[in-house]
Amino acid sequence: MGRPKKSALLLLAAVLTPLATGLGYVGWTELELASASERSTCDVLGVSAGEGEGEWQPSVILVHTVAGERFEREDRGPNVASASEANALVEGLVPGARVPCRYPAGKPSLVVYFDRSDTPARAMLAGAVILAFAIVVALGWARRRPT
Numbered sequence: 001m002g003r004p005k006k007s008a009l010l011l012l013a014a015v016l017t018p019l020a021t022g023l024g025y026v027g028w029t030e031l032e033l034a035s036a037s038e039r040s041t042c043d044v045l046g047v048s049a050g051e052g053e054g055e056w057q058p059s060v061i062l063v064h065t066v067a068g069e070r071f072e073r074e075d076r077g078p079n080v081a082s083a084s085e086a087n088a089l090v091e092g093l094v095p096g097a098r099v100p101c102r103y104p105a106g107k108p109s110l111v112v113y114f115d116r117s118d119t120p121a122r123a124m125l126a127g128a129v130i131l132a133f134a135i136v137v138a139l140g141w142a143r144r145r146p147t
Contacts, residue, residue, distance in 0.1 A: 009142035013135045020131035027124030032104045034118035040064045042101035042111060045072065047093045049086035055079040056086035058114070060093055062101055066108035075101075077114040089114070 004012075042062040049058045058077040063070060077089050093099065093113075103111045 004141070006142045009138045013138045013142070016131050016135050016138070020128045020135060023124050023131065024128035027121050027128055029110075030116070030121035030124065031118055032107065032110055033112050034116040034121055036102040036104045036110065036112045036116075038103050038105050038108070040066065040101050040103060040108070040111065042099055042113065044093050044095055044097045044099060046074075046095055047090045049083060049090055051083070055081060056083050058086040058089040060090060060113050062099075062111050062113055064101060064103075064108070064111055066103075069108070071103075071109045071111055073109065073111050075111065075113045078116075 042064040044060055045063055046061040047059070049056055051057075057079050059074055060077075061072065061074045063072040065071070077086070080086050080089070099113060101111050101113050103109075
């Protein structure tokens with residue numbers, strides 16, 4: 001078995017590029033959410049604990065005002081195994097309630113209620129870097145291959 005053809009390498013790079021970009025974007029956003037440290041007070045607009053793909057995920061729709069500008073966002077909590085666990089995470093949250101919330105410095109539109117670990121975000125970013133490396137290698141090989 002010889003080296004891959006130039007067209008196969010270019011196709012590989014074309015497929016991996018959007019995957020790496022998407023993984024990097026989601027990882028970066030999750031890292032920002034995990035680093036939310038600016039305190040604020042939010043009004044709860046809605047609460048749910050919905051089921052999806054065999055797990056339950058609590059969510060809360062928050063609204064807060066920073067420097068006279070209103071920001072609204074749905075914050076999704078961690079996936080949990082049961083409805084009772086999801087409901088426990090949103091216990092006491094009712095529309096109209098005022099709750100403490102946080103946002104990353106300079107990004108009040110990314111308001112969060114649920115605590116997050118930065119480990120999954122870092123794993124996504126590492127995956128994006130690995131895919132980017134694979135893209136560079138594939139393009140390098142394709143450049144050296146005759147047509």
